[in-house]
Amino acid sequence: MSHDVVIVGAGPAGAALAHSLVRRNLDVVVVSPASPWHATYGSWRDDVANAEFGSSLDDLVRGSWNIVRVVGKREHLLSRPYVVFDNSKLRSTLLRGVAVIEDTVNDMVNDISHGRDTSTVRMASGTSVEARLVVDATGSRPVPQGGGGAQTAFGLTVDSDTARRVGVQSGVFTLMDWSQPPTFLYGAPFADGSVLLEETSLYAHPPRSLEYLEERLRARLGREGATTTNGVERVTIPMGGPLPDRTRRVVAFGASAGYVHPVTGYSVAASLRAAPRVAEAIRVSVARQQSGNALANATWDAVWPAAQLRTRAWHTMGLDVLQSLPDAAVAEFFDAFFSLPMHQWSAYLRVDATPRQVRQAMLGVFRGVGATTRFRLMSSPGGLLRAIVAR
Ligand SMILES: Cc1cc2nc3c(=O)[nH]c(=O)nc-3n(C[C@H](O)[C@H](O)[C@H](O)COP(=O)(O)OP(=O)(O)OC[C@H]3O[C@@H](n4cnc5c(N)ncnc54)[C@H](O)[C@@H]3O)c2cc1C
Structure with missing residues (x-):
């Protein structure tokens, strides 16, 4: 049986696109391991307020703040609401009604073969799935050894008293505190009293090491930071690579398409915002009986409009x-x-x-x-x- 679309990868990007395609009555299959999402995903609220979730945004967040704090040489209190997603709720809502095959594709080039109208994806289990269009939503390529840049961060979860001592107040989301360059402090104070603090480096080439960032965060926290091992988050976001080759039949989406913002390292909101546009382009192309290169080209044009x-x-x-x-x-x-x-x-x-x-x-x-x-x-x-x- 041939499907309309096979999406490889069920991170935020693959799940968002699958959701938007299913809403448009396309026949979609997602191939991905069943791994939960471990990262703490945040976004400006207005950037995702109109995304296609199939649920109210408020039901999908773990934290929500009306004021965001930035510290440069002085403090800025920004009245632009910010949210951190509840990963498990976001994932299950986006993938509701989507057929997911828990498998992997070992080689995104050699394990995908193309006929004139359809492509066949061979999975690690040895089974195959066929569709008019294959989407690569497998995330960023890892930072190549000895080359390539990345944004990196090391995070720990602390209590609100400890967070307050480094300037992170309850009820206010600290996006960046540059009082101790060359790295900055990020602080997400959740309603349950836990606070995720991250020592973060903007893009660097080569990337700043996680050990260096951990040392700086623990030094910032003083005695309380010396030993705590709660809620460790290690962040490496590869950035700065070229955009994917848009002559490929396999169309990229999300971080694998270069949606990571070159300055902030964020891509979740970009994927959520783009999913309806890309899904609509696929729907129109399929409705016109397009397949093969024509369908791939129409999709690329929506993934990266000029x-x-x-x-x-x-x-x-x-x-x-x-x-x-x-x-x-x-x-x-x-x-x-x-x-x-x-x-x-x-x-x-x-x-x-x-x-x-x-x-x-x-x-x-x-x-x-x-x-x-x-x-x-x-x-x-x-x-x-x-x-x-x-x-
Ligand atoms: C710790 C951390 C925190 C971050 N915080 C934020 C944030 O707050 N806001 C923000 O916007 N961005 C954030 N980012 C950056 C970026 O948005 C994330 O990297 C995001 O996960 C990218 O989404 P994606 O769906 O494109 O790729 P991924 O999340 O990487 O998902 C790829 C999926 O594909 C699957 N997969 C990979 N290879 C294969 C294969 N060969 N076969 C089958 N399946 C495969 C993986 O298992 C995974 O499920 C963060 C990144 C990290 C690492």
């Missing part, structure tokens, strides 16, 4: 600029960023912002920083901000 490719280029340049700054200037950079009108910095943080929105935010930061940092930005790689100002 405007978003230009946005991605600006985001990547933004990361280059940030990386060219000395540690001491990063806090000032974020002060300027979060002093922009909220709609400007919010748009910048979205993978699906327009190129114009991203440029506007970058120009706003350029205007907002002091003369020394502005000079550095002018002379940053590619003279990026000179290019923006010249427009």
Whole structure:
């Protein structure tokens, strides 16, 4: 029996796309191990408020905050609500009604063969599944040994008194506290009194090691941090690689498609926001009796619309600029960023912002920083901000 779509990988991206396809009455099969999601996934609430969940967003979150705190050289209290998902609820809601085969595909190139109209995916168990379209939602490629960059973080769960001593108050989500560069503190205080603290490094090439981040977090926590081993979270988000080859018959989605934001390392909201668009493109193409390369091409166009490719280029340049700054200037950079009108910095943080929105935010930061940092930005790689100002 041949299906409309086989999705390999049931992380947030694969599950979201499967859900949106099933809503459109497409015949979908997901191939993935039955592993639960271990990461703590957060998002700005408005970014996912209209996502296709099949349930109210409030039923799918573990934590929800109205105020988000950022500390650069000064403190910013941002009135933009933020949520952390309840992984088990999000996963089961998205995959409700979706056929899942608990298996893996050993080789995403050689174990998938293509006929004119359909593709056949051979699984590790030896069985096969056939569909008009295969989607690769297997997540980011691992950081190659000896090369490649990543955002890294080391997290521990502490009680609210311990968190308060490092500035993380109950009821306020600390997105980044840059008071001790070159890494920043992230703090999610949950309603049950537990607080996830993470010592986080923005993208670095080579990545900052988890041991280094653990040492810094424990030093920050002092006596309380020396021994605790509660709720350890180890984060490595590979970033900075090329986008997938869009001439492939197997279409990528989610982190495997390069949805990880070049500056923040986030991709869950991007996948949730893109799933309806991509599912709709597949529905229309299937309804037109397209298959093979035509269906794959229509899907790629929805995965990476042309405007978003230009946005991605600006985001990547933004990361280059940030990386060219000395540690001491990063806090000032974020002060300027979060002093922009909220709609400007919010748009910048979205993978699906327009190129114009991203440029506007970058120009706003350029205007907002002091003369020394502005000079550095002018002379940053590619003279990026000179290019923006010249427009
Ligand atoms: C600890 C951590 C915290 C993070 N926090 C956030 C956050 O707060 N907000 C945010 O937006 N992003 C966050 N990210 C970054 C990013 O969003 C995640 O990496 C996210 O999991 C990407 O989703 P995905 O579905 O594309 O890929 P993945 O979550 O990696 O899912 C891939 C799925 O494919 C399966 N799979 C892989 N290979 C195969 C195969 N060969 N055959 C079959 N199945 C396969 C895997 O088992 C997995 O289920 C975080 C990342 C980490 C590691």
